[in-house]
Amino acid sequence: MGVELRPVRRAAVGLVCLLVASASTALGAVEPIASSGYLPLSDGTQLRYSLYLPPGEGPFPATLIYSGYNAGNNPYDISFGGIGPMLLERGIAVIGVSLRGTGCSQGVWVPFSLRWGPDGAEVVDWIARQPWSDGNVAMAGVSFPAILALATAVQRPPALRAVLPMVPLGELYRDVAYPGGIFNLTFASAWTLMQKVGTPFSLFEALQGDTRCGTAVLGQNDPRHITVVEAASIPYVDSDERYEKFLTPELIERIAVPVLGQVGWQDEQLGSRAWHAFERLDPSRTWMLGVNGAHGSIVHSARFRALAADFLEHFLRGGGPQDFDAPRLQIWKGFSTDHEPALIETYDQWPLVPQTLTLHAQPDGSLRPEPPTADAAFSYLYPLPAPSTLTLVLVPNPTQLTYLLPVLPGGSVALTTPALAEDLRMFGPASADLWLSAPALDVDVQVSLVEVRPDGREMFVQRGWLRASHRALDETRSQPRLPVHTHRQADARNLTPGEVTPLRVEIMPVAHTFAAGSSLRLYIEAPLGFSGFRQLALNPLPTQVSVHVGPQTPTRLVFGRAPAPKSTLRLTDALPGCGSVENQPCRSSPQAVPEGSLSLADTPSTGGRGGGAWTRWLLLFAPLLRRRCVQ
Template sequence: MSVDPRRGLRAVVGGLCLLLALLSSGARAQVASSGYLPLSDGTQLRYSLYLPAGEGPFPVTLVYSGYNAGNNPYDISFGGIGPMLLERGIAVIGVSLRGTGCSEGVWVPFELRWGPDGAEVVDWIARQAWSDGNVAMAGVSFPAILSLVTAVQRPPALRAILPMVPLGELYRDVAYPGGLFNLTFAGAWTLMQNVGTPFSLFETLQGDTHCGTAILGQNDPRHVTVVEAASIPYTDSDERYEKFLSPALFERIDVPVLGQVGWQDEQLGSRAWHAFERLDPARTWMLGTNGAHGTIVNSARFRDLAADFLEHFLRGGRPQDFEAPRLQIWKGFSTDFEPATIETYDRWPLQPETLTLHAQADGSLRPERPDAEATFGYLYPLPAPSTLTAVLVPNPTQLTYLLPVIPGGSVALTTPVLVDELRVYGPASADLWISAPALDVDVQVTLVEVRPDGREMFVQRGWLRASHRALDVERSTPRLPLHTHREADLQPLEPGEITPLRVELMPVAHSFRAGSALRLYIEAPLGFSGFRQLALNPLPTAVSVHVGPQTPTRLVFGRAPAPESVPLSAGAAPACGSVENQPCRYSLQAAPDGQLGFDAPRDQSSADGGVWNAWVLMLALFLQQLRRRCVQ
């Protein structure tokens, strides 16, 4: 993949221009009003408001965020959609979260009062003379998360929400993926605690001294994000992990939702897909795309859909009258911000068929169970080729994935080339049997497509600290291993003992084309994966991956049914380097001999033997945990 240096320069210049625009009087010329709205505890939140031309009152879209929405309601990520709403007679208001921007209050990361505060903000908007009482919420990332925690509160004036690339649960999605501390994310949010500071000078020059006073009181040394996050390493270490936002809380949302998830999202990942599946299907529309965090708003096709959705429900439209597919899967979403293929379904959630690929003694992945044993090894923690996102540059490219695979640093399991297209959908479980002369190791699994041109396209990843392998048996499924991550459930490895563990790959929708092969890497998470540098166990060791009838290492995944509509032609495989956040590198090994075919997709009710096998593995993990506790 070639990287155009001019593209990066344009991005930097564009970012500087955007910053200057936000800090200039010209950027505020359209603001009808700005000021501070009161919460019930006396805290004043900064807001800024854009009103459409003409006489009000107007329906209102709220961007409630920690990234200075109170000074600029477009909040950067919403800029493409905001002007479209104004043209349609819909007001746009930005409100800065307590302790951020120019708002009063103390910054506490993922504070439980953020949702109740949001409900108060919605109620305040509904009472204003310029509002007709109908409020929607929208935004990318931070404001998307806040729209969800507000909707959980069920404020009466809220009509719909448009959350783009949010998280679904705090611990597993962001703070500790697989039980590993997400150091870069926590560090970046520490810096963002002062992101409103540049506005203090600007507001003071405009005669508002309130902003500077508010900023002085925002930071509390007890709530430095990176320090606080590092001190709560288990799901039962802090109530915010369960009570801030979770799949169970999504069930309380009773307004229409247009949700969007980026499969290769380098910041928050794609696990929110699980939580969206808990929403009321009659009020839910979903869009899943490949690509990077938040770049969906660059798509003209998506902006039209978003504006149509918000307008429909802000003007009293019924769910049954909103004409859009319940589920859209965009594939080949490119650096030009439009998809190569759109697959649609008129149902949500989608129930894929569960398939299993077993590791064989020759290193291949095949549907049949192995009849011979083998052991493959790698050195830990040799740096596996990881993905690094240039965070400050739009259209991030995962550059370090291009590094060569270091010999001895990973185990690769590969299918023969596919006879037909294989539509992989949803989460997947890498069921591994490993051993090591150590008490703990961190495991990264990487799914790639080995293309006919000899290059490997990045598809998805997952992580697990081996000592965190205890499963939440009630919530886990054959394709989705959910670990408890409780301190009492920690299970150090027995040095040299063969141990089963299940590693969750984040949800993805990807078409492995005919003539390609599917490859699963087992490696150490050393190096960036997008915006994630996970704080791995640094002690070196050697890891063995065991294959055989008694140690059934395998990949359990979902296959999507045929889509009901494909409006855009799939055509040839997208060129390497053109698909956002799915870089390619040259493959150092060929696919095994032969070809791999599957039967026609079956109804989900006709589950194959892979489902039973996954339950057997979960039982083995449970018995191993029980035996350890009895010994103790």
């Protein structure tokens, strides 16, 4: 089937940038040769594409931005405008393709359709066959196109050479749709609108003489696939095959090309759980970068853009993994609102295996390495308004700025270490192993990890959630620092009112240094209101929740401590002050920290990926866990 080419209108590019807050600016020093058209899939569906070719003689390697927003009308789509011009300067084409049912592409919109990956593989093969292409294709993008790059790479198209996924998801259910088994109402609602961000182009294209775009838009909508309605109707992992077949860590193992992956720890939209999926990749072909901050903000860093362009060029030009000169793992810390880090820690290994440490809750409300010797209980009202309430009224920003709202007395339980005697380099996921009781059949739990600084300010570090009825564990995937819940309908079990019940809450991966003199604090509260871009549809029935501490009810925090880095690059004299670190806001601490000092320098590991103290605890309480969490 023939392909129609015609100029990409600058007005179209500008409109896309306005609609989706694209980072695209001027086209850069190299003026590309712009064209657009439609490419055919094997079932006859026509996908809209937009293409920027470098000046000069081809053929050229190409970087594909395959997206559900509007890549078919703007090859930079969202947030790729800083990297795209650098590729053109290096003689690399940039092509954007709108997936089926979006933008000006034909087909019906189905959220997270299992066709997206196979379609992407066909697109890669089509690009490789074009006369302007030298047959070498890479995929890249932020968020949606990052997800599609992974889903396509799983298909192993022969022409694919590398992928650069920035802030993707690794699992649809656990990362986005139902964090902790709680419906992510805000994200599903917003996506219902965002999936149509390319629709305004139908009018513009029609005025330019192209009727195909308007015709395609008319056929994209299916009332059975309205994102928020459909997502609300499939609340368990086994409710829909897409949860386990679209993209999972097990599927990501199939990717056989080099990957430069990037995760934002405080990502307020997709979270940082994609880290687990990246850990399943072939270490010899994987480079990773983790940074604090918001969703996709890494593309504003000139340092990262240079790394991204180097990576794509290296593998598009036939370079091998052994020749790409970059650390296997980079941890950027103190990434500020100026979009550059204060500190870069590097490691020559991937994945990085931290030491597992445990802090036990004590009857006085402190967290310490030794198990408690006496019993106690702490209670909070559920769901008393938490600090993230009234986001859109008071703080119209979908990041962690809602954390700045007041902490109301009685709405949470806080467990705190004494001041740390030395820096604590936390790394990876963590597990809040809680023993709770409530005169209710179900409650939703939010745990918030914060750093209480010597000046009395609390810096946000990370969060996790769990609906108590979803507490059943997937024993094959769970680890001491990573509880993985089954989220299957047959495993759902209500609480027995008044009965003390163990549950493990996953805290998403993070890399954060708790400075000497600071304290680590764990809040246990209700997820009422917004947490970044997430408004979780919590169980609204009021109750009182008690957190139990004692030898037989070992409430605790199990987390990882990173080894010393291979190298440390300090870009500023000191880490940015409280309030200048992106997406890690600070607020006044509502209570004092325990007296004394806590040293964890010589604390032994409490178990790695399996075994140690966790195994002993599991064996001791296996009958109780089996009865309450699985049956």
